[in-house]
Amino acid sequence: MNEQLEFVVRAAAIGTGATAVMDLWGLFLKRAFAIPPLDYAWVGRWIGHFPRGRFAHANIAQAPRIRGETPIGWVAHYAIGIVFAALLMAVWGLDWARHPTLLPALVVGMSTVVAPFFAMQPAFGAGIAASKTPDPNTARLRGLITHLSFGVGCTALRCFPHTCSRSESGGSRSAFRTQPQILKMESKHEIQKLDTADPPLATRLWLAPRPTFRYRAATRVDTLGGNAAEGCPASRDPKKILDQIM
Structure with missing residues (x-):
């Protein structure tokens, strides 16, 4: 104006x-x-x-x-x-x-x-x-x-x-036009604060990488049953089976 x-x-x-x-x-x-x-x-x-x-x-x-x-x-x-x-x-x-x-x-x-x-x-x-x-x-x-x-x-x-x-x-x-920009900057600042802050223990545990249990379970099945294609001979030793699972 x-x-x-x-x-x-x-x-x-x-x-x-x-x-x-x-x-x-x-x-x-x-x-x-x-x-x-x-x-x-x-x-x-x-x-x-x-x-x-x-x-x-x-x-x-x-x-x-x-x-x-x-x-x-x-x-x-x-x-x-x-x-x-x-x-x-x-x-x-x-x-x-x-x-x-x-x-x-x-x-x-x-x-x-x-x-x-x-x-x-x-x-x-x-x-x-x-x-x-x-x-x-x-x-x-x-x-x-x-x-x-x-x-x-x-x-x-x-x-x-x-x-x-x-x-x-x-x-x-106009002040009404600049207000969304200020809010956007504040939101970005809040995101940065959240990123740099230490997350709680529950968040760290939830975001931690999970082991591939499906692959280990398949390995266990193949180990128990024997899988010649993968070169995994059948084993009946309980200690070896437990080591493979864990």
Whole structure:
């Protein structure tokens, strides 16, 4: 995988995962503290009015509805998360995405709060940095924590960078491709260890060469009965017969 394609894939994966973590944080606040998250249908409504030339509203909740505003808002929500992840990788490089650390992600997460404070909230009628809301400081703190959760989510996919890691020689190689080779080398090493190790007594006895009892039995029969073809005369002496058998 070349670096351009790797950049796109990682930005999509990290941005999507971080945005999902942010949504889970919002769900936790809703369940635990009854704090409602942002209605992303409002985001879709705001975007849906762009073709009509309207970019700001006195109150987005009272603005005319747009067909499909909810899916538009959710798609835009995750697309913005991917853009923020791409911004993070553009500043700290592709190596950060391969081995993510928390501090750069938190810095970018805090920086992304500029977008809602100075663009989205004024366009929704809430004023700059929620200045027109009943409790601006609480709204600002909540927005900051929410975007910090996005930064934490950027480091949540720590297992993903290993699937596209680059080898030390400079080539791009998947870890899943090299795994069978490693296992094969380990198996070969184990075989060598087994070959050089001292086998147990039972193994040595089993692998030891066995005498050809069939040939000795045939010789005994021929000796007892006499075999002129082999030049073995018949013998009745028990001691000689026992020596031939043993």
